[in-house]
Amino acid sequence: MNEVFKEAEREMKNALEHLRREYNRLRAGRANPAILEGVKVNYYGQLIPINQIASITVSEGRFLIINPWDANAISEIEKAILAANLNLTPKKEGKIIRIEVPPLSEERRKELVKLAKQMAEETKVHIRNARRGAIEKIRNMEKNKEITEDDRYRGEDKVQEITDRYIEEVDKLFKQKEKEILEE
Numbered sequence: 267m268n269e270v271f272k273e274a275e276r277e278m279k280n281a282l283e284h285l286r287r288e289y290n291r292l293r294a295g296r297a298n299p300a301i302l303e304g305v306k307v308n309y310y311g312q313l314i315p316i317n318q319i320a321s322i323t324v325s326e327g328r329f330l331i332i333n334p335w336d337a338n339a340i341s342e343i344e345k346a347i348l349a350a351n352l353n354l355t356p357k358k359e360g361k362i363i364r365i366e367v368p369p370l371s372e373e374r375r376k377e378l379v380k381l382a383k384q385m386a387e388e389t390k391v392h393i394r395n396a397r398r399g400a401i402e403k404i405r406n407m408e409k410n411k412e413i414t415e416d417d418r419y420r421g422e423d424k425v426q427e428i429t430d431r432y433i434e435e436v437d438k439l440f441k442q443k444e445k446e447i448l449e450e
Contacts, residue, residue, distance in 0.1 A: 270407075292447075319336065328367055332363040375447050390433055390436055393433060
């Protein structure tokens with residue numbers, strides 16, 4: 267039964283990590299290199315993540331500075347950022363690209379909070395699906411006489427404890443992201 271717990275917890279942890287990565291990419295009105303995480307640049311015929319061909323830093327809290335290791339990649343990096351539909355406008359300044367991250371309007375902040383809440387709810391669904399799978403396995407173990415009825419109840423309670431812990435983590439992450447988005 268410990269294997270069932272470990273598998274359920276692994277699935278729940280993966281769902282939580284996915285939410286963290288998605289929240290990092292969700293723009294909250296200030297410059298964050300994670301905004302560009304999904305951007306792939308056509309570099310000599312191959313799609314390469316932007317952070318593998320350039321350094322990305324934050325300047326003055328509102329600007330992203332992209333410093334390509336190969337100056338020939340600047341125009342391709344600009345194209346990739348524009349194609350990513352991030353509502354960011356790259357400006358070439360010599361051998362670097364500067365991107366101003368505009369402050370968010372109140373309406374856009376509310377939209378982002380809604381999106382963050384939706385992401386949190388989807389993560390909770392994944393966590394509950396992992397719980398359901400674990401409980402089914404435990405019930406099958408009882409049906410196959412591998413464990414007793416009391417073991418099944420204890421197992422189901424343990425799975426519920428794990429689930430509650432991860433749901434609580436999701437709620438905590440959402441509250442942090444909501445606060446970050448609504449801050450001016």
